[in-house]
Amino acid sequence: MKKFLPYIILAVFCAGIILFPVKTADEVFRIEFTGNENGVLEGTDCTLYYSTLSPDAFNDDQSISCPVDNEKYYVEFRLDGELNNNIKGLRIDFPAEDQLFCVGGVFVKSAGVLKKRYDPCVFFSEENLKQANDIQGVSPIRDGKVVYIRTGSEDPYIVFSDALVDDVSGHFSHYIITKLLICAVIIVCFFSYKKDIFGLYKNGRNKEGNIDMTEGGEA
Amino acid sequence: MISITKKNNSDLFVYIAFGFLVAFITYTYVISELSNGYSDYSGHAYIYLPYFFSGSTLAEGFKAVPYCMWHLITLFFYKVLNIALDPSAAYTSCIFAVFSYGVGCFMIDKICKRYGAGYSAVRTAFLSTAFYIAQPLYFYWIGRGERFTGVYSPNPFHNPTLMCARGFSLLAFCLIVDIWGVQSSSEYKGLFFRTEKGLKKYYIYLAIVLFLSAMAKPTFAECFIPAVGIIMLVRLFKAIFKRKGKEYSKHFLNSFLCAVPTLLYIFLQFGAYFLLGGSYGSDDSRIIITRFGEVWSMYSDNIPLSMLLGMAFPIYMVLVDTRFFLKEDQGKLALTVYGIGFLQAMLLGESGGKLAHADFIWPMMSGMLLMYAVSLLRLISMEAGLNKVSDPLSELGSVSDQKSDLRKKIIVAGGWILFLSHVLCGVLFLK
Numbered sequence: 001m002k003k004f005l006p007y008i009i010l011a012v013f014c015a016g017i018i019l020f021p022v023k024t025a026d027e028v029f030r031i032e033f034t035g036n037e038n039g040v041l042e043g044t045d046c047t048l049y050y051s052t053l054s055p056d057a058f059n060d061d062q063s064i065s066c067p068v069d070n071e072k073y074y075v076e077f078r079l080d081g082e083l084n085n086n087i088k089g090l091r092i093d094f095p096a097e098d099q100l101f102c103v104g105g106v107f108v109k110s111a112g113v114l115k116k117r118y119d120p121c122v123f124f125s126e127e128n129l130k131q132a133n134d135i136q137g138v139s140p141i142r143d144g145k146v147v148y149i150r151t152g153s154e155d156p157y158i159v160f161s162d163a164l165v166d167d168v169s170g171h172f173s174h175y176i177i178t179k180l181l182i183c184a185v186i187i188v189c190f191f192s193y194k195k196d197i198f199g200l201y202k203n204g205r206n207k208e209g210n211i212d213m214t215e216g217g218e219a
Numbered sequence: 220m221i222s223i224t225k226k227n228n229s230d231l232f233v234y235i236a237f238g239f240l241v242a243f244i245t246y247t248y249v250i251s252e253l254s255n256g257y258s259d260y261s262g263h264a265y266i267y268l269p270y271f272f273s274g275s276t277l278a279e280g281f282k283a284v285p286y287c288m289w290h291l292i293t294l295f296f297y298k299v300l301n302i303a304l305d306p307s308a309a310y311t312s313c314i315f316a317v318f319s320y321g322v323g324c325f326m327i328d329k330i331c332k333r334y335g336a337g338y339s340a341v342r343t344a345f346l347s348t349a350f351y352i353a354q355p356l357y358f359y360w361i362g363r364g365e366r367f368t369g370v371y372s373p374n375p376f377h378n379p380t381l382m383c384a385r386g387f388s389l390l391a392f393c394l395i396v397d398i399w400g401v402q403s404s405s406e407y408k409g410l411f412f413r414t415e416k417g418l419k420k421y422y423i424y425l426a427i428v429l430f431l432s433a434m435a436k437p438t439f440a441e442c443f444i445p446a447v448g449i450i451m452l453v454r455l456f457k458a459i460f461k462r463k464g465k466e467y468s469k470h471f472l473n474s475f476l477c478a479v480p481t482l483l484y485i486f487l488q489f490g491a492y493f494l495l496g497g498s499y500g501s502d503d504s505r506i507i508i509t510r511f512g513e514v515w516s517m518y519s520d521n522i523p524l525s526m527l528l529g530m531a532f533p534i535y536m537v538l539v540d541t542r543f544f545l546k547e548d549q550g551k552l553a554l555t556v557y558g559i560g561f562l563q564a565m566l567l568g569e570s571g572g573k574l575a576h577a578d579f580i581w582p583m584m585s586g587m588l589l590m591y592a593v594s595l596l597r598l599i600s601m602e603a604g605l606n607k608v609s610d611p612l613s614e615l616g617s618v619s620d621q622k623s624d625l626r627k628k629i630i631v632a633g634g635w636i637l638f639l640s641h642v643l644c645g646v647l648f649l650k
Contacts, residue, residue, distance in 0.1 A: 025520060026520065107360075109360075109520075110520070111521040112362045112363065112369075112519065112520040112521035113361060113521070114360040114361070173521075178523050178524060181523065181527075182523055185534070189538060189541040192538055192541040192542070193542050193545065197539065197540070197623075197627065198539075198543075198601055198604065198627065
């Protein structure tokens, strides 16, 4: 029994880490714009509206604004972890400017890890757009995997289809892989300590356990 | 005799050449940072430095920036030598960069000599430069996306004061390792210093180096002194248990006395900072205990992932040689310093608007520096051990021995690949 005790403690410790309750990670939804002269987005900010089970409507209380920063070439929206399994609809409002811009990438991240990268041509394809208001044109360039969007100056926004919303909002992380990695580190350390691959501990150490630095010491 | 002198001269040339490279890298980086109004360099050079002159007194300057070594030397270049402010700031950083590069060379050289690694001057100088440049691993699709957001570095180039303390931190580490060695065995032969003639002068050196590190930035001393204290306290209890407490308590007291001037100076700094209204003019700022990881979470979506990116090389070394980091003085000290720095990062903050400044992350970065240093030294000693094993006679060994050698070679190669990946990220960062 004594022989197995370290293994039992290790197993319990790892189980504790895996079962330890942590808050669901936020999900980051990012749209990247290409930086060429026709692609840069003008305006002050973009806003992402989300509808939930209750209320199932877009309103200002359920919106996230992101300032347009053309040094970064992207807008990013952080959906709180508490919205996991609760998002029913997504609507993105572009700046009210008569302009043409180019979307070069769309991706979703959670817990600092890229969860899904969308092809902008697919993301902004007709079947994924439930409603488009004051959007004068969406032109995919499939070879370059970019999409050009022309907006008007009234109230340009896009409401995404239910299927796409389910897909986008289904990537909230529960830190499972992170927890498994922490356990892996602990387990490897445990066995590394037991195995002592480089063996210096057995050879050339003094009684205190330090490398024997005295004259004639092996190390 | 002539050939030895020639070799020494060429070695010296190599060390100096790499030193110039380090100075050049630092100079160009500092000058570019000074043109960015939001950079730490601009803050220290254009906002905090003028507290020391332009109608203010030195006391006011000290109140605003109590860790004023970088500022005073910059002030010397600026006011006494009449050099423009930007180059003055860059020259100051260059001096400390070359100093810490020199300490790195010294450490690597001593380890090589001890373990018979037989490194040339080029290799030693290159490794010390690489160690100075190494940065966290960076993939734009991992983490917050912006470079180094939430992923911290052992060499935070962007901060003049922590880089100023770097060389003193490494020297303090070398000194305590040798002091502990002599304390544990009178026959101990110094790893970094000649300790045969006693420890008295090394205690004095340690006190001076610690004090200078606190003068540059107190964050290293804030985690180094508690770490040394905890380890020595445990040893003291063990010694008492073995009825050798009286003998060890002398060592404990001597080591503690080395820390007293630094501790007093840190208390003075904290007083100026938090009681006299320094703290960059923030009157309501005080130290608070935060929720676990509250401050770091502001900048990282996944703290373990950020740690992995920042510390991939040391974590790898801990994984492959856990025993070294738990049993060996060097490894134990580095791990404890990092642990204390990590706890400070996770639990401490400043109240009010300064919570987001994340000022208690700095001690963890000092811990990261020691973890990198110890991991690099350990990797060198592992490689040296491997080369000794790989003599022609080992071919006569069993198949299992050869397999074991191959496994060790793969582990050492993996260590170098990871270390150089950090260096590559550093080069890309500086580019």
